[in-house]
Amino acid sequence: PAAKRRGRGKRSGRSHVRGPxxxxxxxxxxxxxAERAAILTGRDDEFVACVLKYYTGMRWGEIVGLxxxxxxxxxxxxxxxxxxxxxxxxxxxxxxxxxxxDVDLPTWLSALVSAHIARTAPQPCHCHDRTYVFxxxxxxxxxxxxxxSLADVARRAGVSAGTVSNVLNRPERVASSTRERxxxxxxxxxxxxxxxxxxxxxxxxxWRRSGFATWVFQPAATGWYPPKSPQPARPVPxxxxxxxxxxxxxxxxxxxxxxxxxxxxxxLTPHGLRHSHKTVMAELHTHEVFSHERIGHQxxxxxxxxxxxxAAMRKELCDQLTERWHASxxxxxxxxxxxxxxxxxxxxxxxxxxxxxxxxKIVSQFSPREGISPLSAHPRKGA
Numbered sequence: 001p002a003a004k005r006r007g008r009g010k011r012s013g014r015s016h017v018r019g020p021x022x023x024x025x026x027x028x029x030x031x032x033x034a035e036r037a038a039i040l041t042g043r044d045d046e047f048v049a050c051v052l053k054y055y056t057g058m059r060w061g062e063i064v065g066l067x068x069x070x071x072x073x074x075x076x077x078x079x080x081x082x083x084x085x086x087x088x089x090x091x092x093x094x095x096x097x098x099x100x101x102d103v104d105l106p107t108w109l110s111a112l113v114s115a116h117i118a119r120t121a122p123q124p125c126h127c128h129d130r131t132y133v134f135x136x137x138x139x140x141x142x143x144x145x146x147x148x149s150l151a152d153v154a155r156r157a158g159v160s161a162g163t164v165s166n167v168l169n170r171p172e173r174v175a176s177s178t179r180e181r182x183x184x185x186x187x188x189x190x191x192x193x194x195x196x197x198x199x200x201x202x203x204x205x206x207w208r209r210s211g212f213a214t215w216v217f218q219p220a221a222t223g224w225y226p227p228k229s230p231q232p233a234r235p236v237p238x239x240x241x242x243x244x245x246x247x248x249x250x251x252x253x254x255x256x257x258x259x260x261x262x263x264x265x266x267x268l269t270p271h272g273l274r275h276s277h278k279t280v281m282a283e284l285h286t287h288e289v290f291s292h293e294r295i296g297h298q299x300x301x302x303x304x305x306x307x308x309x310x311a312a313m314r315k316e317l318c319d320q321l322t323e324r325w326h327a328s329x330x331x332x333x334x335x336x337x338x339x340x341x342x343x344x345x346x347x348x349x350x351x352x353x354x355x356x357x358x359x360x361k362i363v364s365q366f367s368p369r370e371g372i373s374p375l376s377a378h379p380r381k382g383a
Contacts, residue, residue: 028328034046040215044343057281064206080095090206104294116343134206159178209270223262235260
């Protein structure tokens with residue numbers, strides 16, 4: 001110590017490496033973000049992935065590279081990731097810094113992932129011949145907004161999907177008043193029959209980081225689509241019902257829109273969900289050694305050498321995350337007890353049944369306009 005030169009005088013060298021602070025969100029914001037992402041793509045994959053990322057702090061490559069054999073009851077084993085090269089190829093490799101670990105899942109989150117796997121019945125991808133929990137948008141077109149589905153038309157018209165199918169294929173079997181209502185919904189939503197084709201494009205089996213962030217995550221977080229020549233940045237055009245809005249597709253979508261989403265968080269990125277989970281653990285006073293292990297960091301110092309993660313620590317965090325999840329469902333159900341996202345709608349209905357009789361105000365607090373704004377009130381970008 002005596003021989004070491006002391007640092008005297010004015011300190012410098014920090015300003016040039018300073019960057020903007022990472023944006024984080026809370027529990028209700030995470031539910032709303034995941035719901036919007038699923039609405040934009042027209043499927044439940046994005047809802048489950050965003051919720052899983054927020055409540056585990058997994059890295060993007062670990063989410064994309066999560067194989068079904070490592071999604072276990074009560075935990076997820078981080079053994080591999082998919083790393084995206086500059087060429088667009090997805091390389092299956094060990095997690096960053098060899099951060100192999102088991103991530104504990106609360107019972108409800110483990111059930112959400114298991115139900116997703118059972119519902120989607122994933123098959124081995126053509127690029128790695130591995131079965132992954134999540135898949136990309138078919139055909140490699142992650143940047144293209146999802147088309148309106150038959151179920152969207154049915155919800156809009158207030159009929160079953162079978163009735164919509166009859167209107168399209170056997171209109172003589174449907175009453176004229178019902179047929180007119182369904183046809184009006186078809187015109188309003190811009191529904192067109194999809195032509196199925198095999199997903200043969202390179203990378204169709206997996207999300208692309210930039211495509212997901214730009215065309216799914218950012219519009220869900222801000223309510224705005226990014227600029228794409230020749231179009232400037234523009235609000236996501238919505239029909240107000242069912243809440244929280246259904247994207248309008250087809251020509252003159254902005255002209256036919258009734259509302260748009262208010263921002264959840266500007267400048268939020270997918271990696272911000274990892275920061276959010278670390279922040280949640282700090283709020284819950286999770287022990288630092290366990291907090292580092294959970295997100296795959298290595299803690300230095302004597303504390304890391306002499307402090308060890310225990311089963312009690314793991315159980316306590318899972319219980320705390322469960323309490324926060326239930327509180328976020330209370331808040332989401334207070335906005336609207338239903339959701340156009342099938343996975344979330346089933347969760348809300350189950351949650352409300354458990355709450356029935358305990359909190360009678362949970363449904364009466366419903367505000368159908370919360371979270372969307374009239375078309376005339378589009379915020380300016382960056383506002």
